[in-house]
Amino acid sequence: MKITNVKVLVCRPGRNFVTVKIETDEGVYGIGDATLNGREMAVAAYLEEHIAPCLIGKDPLQIEDVWQYLFKGAYWRKGPVTMTAIGAVDMALWDIFGKVTNMPVYQLLGGKSRHGVTVYAHANGESIEEVLTNLGQFIDQGYKAVRLQCTIPNQKGTYGTLEGKKNYYELQGNRPLPPENEWCTRKYMNFIPELFKQAREQFGYDIELLHDVHSRLTPIEAAKLGKMLEPYDLMFLEDSVTADNQQGYAQIRQHTTTPLAVGEIFNTVWDAKELIETQSIDYIRTAVSHGGGITPMRKLSDFAAMHHVRMAPHGAPDLSPIATMAHLHINTWAPNFGIQEFVGFGTDEINEVFKYELNIKNGMLLPSEAPGLGVDIDEEAMKKYEYKRSYLPVSRLEDGTLWNW
Numbered sequence: 001m002k003i004t005n006v007k008v009l010v011c012r013p014g015r016n017f018v019t020v021k022i023e024t025d026e027g028v029y030g031i032g033d034a035t036l037n038g039r040e041m042a043v044a045a046y047l048e049e050h051i052a053p054c055l056i057g058k059d060p061l062q063i064e065d066v067w068q069y070l071f072k073g074a075y076w077r078k079g080p081v082t083m084t085a086i087g088a089v090d091m092a093l094w095d096i097f098g099k100v101t102n103m104p105v106y107q108l109l110g111g112k113s114r115h116g117v118t119v120y121a122h123a124n125g126e127s128i129e130e131v132l133t134n135l136g137q138f139i140d141q142g143y144k145a146v147r148l149q150c151t152i153p154n155q156k157g158t159y160g161t162l163e164g165k166k167n168y169y170e171l172q173g174n175r176p177l178p179p180e181n182e183w184c185t186r187k188y189m190n191f192i193p194e195l196f197k198q199a200r201e202q203f204g205y206d207i208e209l210l211h212d213v214h215s216r217l218t219p220i221e222a223a224k225l226g227k228m229l230e231p232y233d234l235m236f237l238e239d240s241v242t243a244d245n246q247q248g249y250a251q252i253r254q255h256t257t258t259p260l261a262v263g264e265i266f267n268t269v270w271d272a273k274e275l276i277e278t279q280s281i282d283y284i285r286t287a288v289s290h291g292g293g294i295t296p297m298r299k300l301s302d303f304a305a306m307h308h309v310r311m312a313p314h315g316a317p318d319l320s321p322i323a324t325m326a327h328l329h330i331n332t333w334a335p336n337f338g339i340q341e342f343v344g345f346g347t348d349e350i351n352e353v354f355k356y357e358l359n360i361k362n363g364m365l366l367p368s369e370a371p372g373l374g375v376d377i378d379e380e381a382m383k384k385y386e387y388k389r390s391y392l393p394v395s396r397l398e399d400g401t402l403w404n405w
């Protein structure tokens with residue numbers, strides 16, 4: 001079996017997605033998600049110009065060797081652009097492997113460790129009342145875990161809140177230049193414990209609650225927040241600090257028992273090595289697309305399991321349904337699966353382009369039994385939705401200092 005063609009497809013059904021399609025001489029093809037939010041065309045060019053020519057003629061079932069070839073063979077390792085490109089190719093090859101063997105990818109990884117993948121939904125709002133109304137609705141729908149994000153009073157543009165928009169998918173899809181948000185740690189710290197206090201008062205302790213700080217704090221501030229939130233028993237506090245300096249998490253750890261999660265911008269297992277080895281975190285959030293594919297995710301999962309760290313892959317709307325389905329397979333298999341972020345089902349436009357079936361029951365996604373990843377694309381429909389440059393916001397302190405968004 002040989003790879004005969006590699007297509008790089010860029011489209012914008014409401015928001016930008018980059019997709020790789022790998023075709024073979026036997027008519028079987030595989031697809032992978034190469035979307036890197038706000039830097040889409042860098043990955044598309046990397047794939048088209050630097051990866052595609054090397055794949056023609058290769059055996060698509062030599063998945064490990066192709067991965068090593070693209071990682072070691074480039075000399076320039078790591079980085080989000082490189083690893084997202086490799087990740088998409090790797091996903092497509094696992095898809096082909098599944099189709100050729102007529103098995104779902106989770107089966108190829110070692111089979112089912114569970115009958116369903118527990119997800120957490122997003123309850124966002126511009127006031128505590130609004131967040132709690134949304135939380136109540138998710139509980140009624142059977143969700144077992146919900147992330148809470150609320151607009152911080154007197155602060156312009158808070159991460160995770162919908163800014164009056166109802167459609168989360170649309171939120172990051174139309175920004176010709178980066179919008180600017182404001183950040184004030186004191187306002188945030190003064191406000192956020194109250195959100196969780198009221199959530200527990202109203203809904204009790206059966207529901208898992210989560211929160212994403214989006215890297216806005218320093219380690220000692222994060223430690224303080226973790227302590228303040230202890231009475232409200234979070235499942236995890238996400239990205240309280242950037243992990244460029246992995247030791248920061250050890251510092252947070254010394255002060256609080258609030259579980260910690262990080263990793264959605266990680267590209268390799270090395271980014272998490274110290275965090276995992278020192279057991280400074282509880283959940284690793286690396287995504288299959290940005291982390292180089294299914295092949296390294298499996299290694300990351302095994303490494304994390306040895307250190308009591310559980311998998312909680314990133315699941316924001318900028319991951320296409322292909323990555324969502326790949327996560328579903330990894331999570332069905334991974335013995336140390338923790339939880340999956342889930343922002344809901346795609347819009348009509350997205351579902352016109354990507355063909356997949358997601359079944360949710362009692363807050364759990366059920367494994368896909370289709371061969372391969374269980375997702376397909378409609379290339380004709382893709383053509384209707386042209387790419388449009390779009391950025392994530394940037395963040396500044398009130399005095400103008402550029403901060404982490």
Ligand code: GCO
Nearest residue numbers: 037212264315316317318341
């Ligand atoms: C999350 C994330 C996202 C990211 C986005 C960046 O936890 O879901 O933090 O909201 O900001 O995916 O592209």
Ligand code: MG
Nearest residue numbers: 212238239264
């Ligand atoms: Mg996050």
